[in-house]
Amino acid sequence: MARIKFLGTAGARYVVARQLRASGGVYVEDAGTRLLLDPGPGTLVYMAREKLRPEKLHGLIVTHVHLDHSADLNILVDAMTEGGLKRRGKVFLPREGLYGENAILLPYLRPYTEEIQILVPQQEYRLGDLVFRTSVRHHHPAETYGIILELSGKRVGFVVDTLYFPGLLESYRGCQILILNVVRYKPHPSPQVQHLCVANVKEILEKLRPEKAVLTHFGMTMIRANPKQVAQKLSRETGVPVTAAWDGMELEI
Numbered sequence: 001m002a003r004i005k006f007l008g009t010a011g012a013r014y015v016v017a018r019q020l021r022a023s024g025g026v027y028v029e030d031a032g033t034r035l036l037l038d039p040g041p042g043t044l045v046y047m048a049r050e051k052l053r054p055e056k057l058h059g060l061i062v063t064h065v066h067l068d069h070s071a072d073l074n075i076l077v078d079a080m081t082e083g084g085l086k087r088r089g090k091v092f093l094p095r096e097g098l099y100g101e102n103a104i105l106l107p108y109l110r111p112y113t114e115e116i117q118i119l120v121p122q123q124e125y126r127l128g129d130l131v132f133r134t135s136v137r138h139h140h141p142a143e144t145y146g147i148i149l150e151l152s153g154k155r156v157g158f159v160v161d162t163l164y165f166p167g168l169l170e171s172y173r174g175c176q177i178l179i180l181n182v183v184r185y186k187p188h189p190s191p192q193v194q195h196l197c198v199a200n201v202k203e204i205l206e207k208l209r210p211e212k213a214v215l216t217h218f219g220m221t222m223i224r225a226n227p228k229q230v231a232q233k234l235s236r237e238t239g240v241p242v243t244a245a246w247d248g249m250e251l252e253i
Helices: 013-017 043-049 073-080 107-112 168-172 198-208 220-225 227-238
Strands: 003-008 023-030 033-037 059-061 090-094 115-119 124-127 130-137 145-151 154-159 177-181 212-216 242-244 250-252
Touching (some): 023 043, 059 073, 073 090, 073 107, 130 168, 145 168, 168 198, 177 198, 227 242
Parallel strands (some): 059 090, 177 212, 212 242
Antiparallel strands (some): 003 023, 003 250, 023 033, 124 130, 130 145
16 A cells, blocks of 8 residues: 655645645655655655655655755755665666756765666656656746655646646556645736636646645645635535645545
């Protein structure tokens, strides 16, 4: 049985900065393989609170370089490798996370890892017995890819930060479970704010018809709207069971 644990459900700068919700990313375990997706601020602390040992991780995935998805990457690499004493673990991240002015993985930590792999669109990757693939490139200011994991015979899609666009649907078609980052309650008037809103989620669920959906990564407008009530309304309107994640929530697959 696979499990997914939400070490945080905060999205966007105000919720993260004020820690109105935790921002620790998502822990995934299946068949003895353990990974951490998008280690935002405080991930190391939240792992300790949940009695999850970072040196037991097999890998880290960063979907894009924004701080709420990557702030604890370096400390987790250090912890995973016991300060470099044991060369272990894989890191997966977009090219700009490794090269150029937005590089986020410190050079001195890179040799600590077993391997660093660059994420590219619609590519399959392997971590131990765990297989995942990337989505098309999302519409977001940073180079961003969603992640589709094969967990206990189920296809689980992590629809991370993006503006809605029709090409998004094909990447996640066939996912039995969708986990969606829903920062906005309503669309933002500026095209520079590239995040999903509730209306986008409704359209995605109606067109893809997953068995289950989980909302997470909430901004202030979602917090004010009450994510639990939003999820209940989406369930009624789409017929898809929708849950609003909470900090520490565990989902068994």
